[in-house]
Amino acid sequence: MDNKERAVIARMTEGDDGAFDEVYRSCSGKLYRMALFITGNRNDSEDVLQETFVKCYLHRSELKDPERFESWIYQIMVRTAWDLEKKKKRKKEISYEGILEEARESGTGQAGRLQEDTSRPDPLSEILKQETSRELAQEIRKLDIKYRTAILLYYYNGLSTREIAEVTGTFEGTVKSRLNKARKLLRERLERKGRKGSDGWKEAVL
Amino acid sequence: MRADWEEEIRQIITEQVSSVDFSDEDSSRILRQIHSSMGERRKIMKLSKKQAGLAAAAALVILGSITAVGAGRIAVLYSHTSLKEEVTSYEEMKARGTESLGKAPQMVEEFSGGQHFKRGFATMIDAADAAGQMVGSYPEISIEYSGAEELNFSVSKPLEGVGHSAAQVTEEYEGIVISGNKDQYLFLPPGEEPSEEDKKLEAEGRLYISYGSTAEERRVFTSVNWQEDGLFYHLYTYEDVSLEEMIGFAKEVIDS
Numbered sequence: 001m002d003n004k005e006r007a008v009i010a011r012m013t014e015g016d017d018g019a020f021d022e023v024y025r026s027c028s029g030k031l032y033r034m035a036l037f038i039t040g041n042r043n044d045s046e047d048v049l050q051e052t053f054v055k056c057y058l059h060r061s062e063l064k065d066p067e068r069f070e071s072w073i074y075q076i077m078v079r080t081a082w083d084l085e086k087k088k089k090r091k092k093e094i095s096y097e098g099i100l101e102e103a104r105e106s107g108t109g110q111a112g113r114l115q116e117d118t119s120r121p122d123p124l125s126e127i128l129k130q131e132t133s134r135e136l137a138q139e140i141r142k143l144d145i146k147y148r149t150a151i152l153l154y155y156y157n158g159l160s161t162r163e164i165a166e167v168t169g170t171f172e173g174t175v176k177s178r179l180n181k182a183r184k185l186l187r188e189r190l191e192r193k194g195r196k197g198s199d200g201w202k203e204a205v206l
Numbered sequence: 207m208r209a210d211w212e213e214e215i216r217q218i219i220t221e222q223v224s225s226v227d228f229s230d231e232d233s234s235r236i237l238r239q240i241h242s243s244m245g246e247r248r249k250i251m252k253l254s255k256k257q258a259g260l261a262a263a264a265a266l267v268i269l270g271s272i273t274a275v276g277a278g279r280i281a282v283l284y285s286h287t288s289l290k291e292e293v294t295s296y297e298e299m300k301a302r303g304t305e306s307l308g309k310a311p312q313m314v315e316e317f318s319g320g321q322h323f324k325r326g327f328a329t330m331i332d333a334a335d336a337a338g339q340m341v342g343s344y345p346e347i348s349i350e351y352s353g354a355e356e357l358n359f360s361v362s363k364p365l366e367g368v369g370h371s372a373a374q375v376t377e378e379y380e381g382i383v384i385s386g387n388k389d390q391y392l393f394l395p396p397g398e399e400p401s402e403e404d405k406k407l408e409a410e411g412r413l414y415i416s417y418g419s420t421a422e423e424r425r426v427f428t429s430v431n432w433q434e435d436g437l438f439y440h441l442y443t444y445e446d447v448s449l450e451e452m453i454g455f456a457k458e459v460i461d462s
Binding site: 021024025028029032033034036037046049050053054057129132133136137140151152155156183186 | 215216218219220221222223224226228232233236237239240243
């Protein structure tokens with residue numbers, strides 16, 4: 001976090017509405033994408049994003065150290081997404097549309113496009129990689145929301161297990177266990193489909 | 207070996223997440239919703255913390271008392287108050303009220319109970335029917351008074367054809383009928399379901415249920431309303447103020 005970001009967050013915590021908007025604009029895209037990965041559909045991720053920033057606004061004075069903003073806002077977003085999932089479960093409204101379809105629609109990793117793209121050195125391996133990616137996305141959607149959250153924060157956000165524990169309000173050991181379980185489930189399911197990663201989807205041990 | 211696996215899964219997840227489109231239009235649209243929600247939620251929070259009835263609740267009370275607009279029944283009222291639009295000067299609020307309502311509203315800077323002007327908002331209320339169809343919109347000013355008790359006051363130019371339900375108490379003053387009510391309100395967090403007993407009370411018109419608070423909360427709501435010169439006046443509180451006192455305050459506004 002640079003000095004400018006720190007200053008904007010500090011102004012927001014002191015009640016500056018303009019700074020709040022600035023903070024929203026700087027991190028809403030990332031949070032929306034994270035929420036979509038966790039919730040699995042656009043409507044829910046918009047609701048989660050909106051609720052996260054409303055809570056951020058209402059409780060902004062409670063953030064004493066701007067340096068902690070990122071983990072603080074992740075914590076709010078994750079809790080909001082989990083609460084929403086809980087409510088939907090109660091109402092039996094589970095609908096993980098998955099970001100796979102959206103990624104495909106937006107054009108990333110389309111086999112057809114890759115085949116036309118002659119600048120890529122190895123179109124076949126790219127296609128296989130995309131196929132693996134597609135299957136991995138399918139398997140991710142079947143994971144429990146807490147496992148999905150753990151792998152998102154670990155692999156996408158690059159948080160340590162200790163930081164993930166702080167964000168999700170759990171013990172570090174629980175985070176490690178969730179990550180290992182998620183990896184194991186993904187590996188087993190992909191292997192069952194005959195799909196192998198570059199190293200046979202070896203399970204990592206933290 | 208482990209590094210390859212780690213790197214591969216990291217790359218795939220990162221690509222999936224990063225590839226999701228989130229346009230500037232989406233971002234701006236959601237920010238507008240947040241702004242709108244912040245205003246309402248902040249008011250509801252204040253209800254919990256300071257035990258005051260504020261503008262968000264005004265919409266509920268109006269909703270509770272409105273019977274019909276034209277041919278369609280009003281089911282929802284949306285307020286567009288923005289916190290950025292708060293007015294902290296009484297004189298300025300009076301001017302904003304005149305501009306917004308098209309005529310000078312009757313209002314006081316301080317009530318005889320010591321409750322004094324704190325801040326106000328000029329806003330538009332959108333009314334929709336049960337199917338979500340907009341029935342119309344009308345201007346409203348809402349004012350908060352602080353002191354021994356917090357009072358809330360609103361003046362609106364209601365939609366043509368708006369009817370109001372029967373009052374528990376009425377009193378005529380200077381040719382104006384002041385209606386008073388003391389009602390039970392239940393505020394619930396979004397998604398929470400009221401109990402069967404509360405649903406029954408609601409059906410009987412003995413309880414008003416509102417969604418959007420951060421925690422379940424029950425309040426007694428005391429309000430008086432009257433119409434004068436085409437404007438609809440509302441004075442209300444969640445605090446311990448009797449209907450008689452509220453009617454007295456209404457007379458002070460009429461005399462102003």
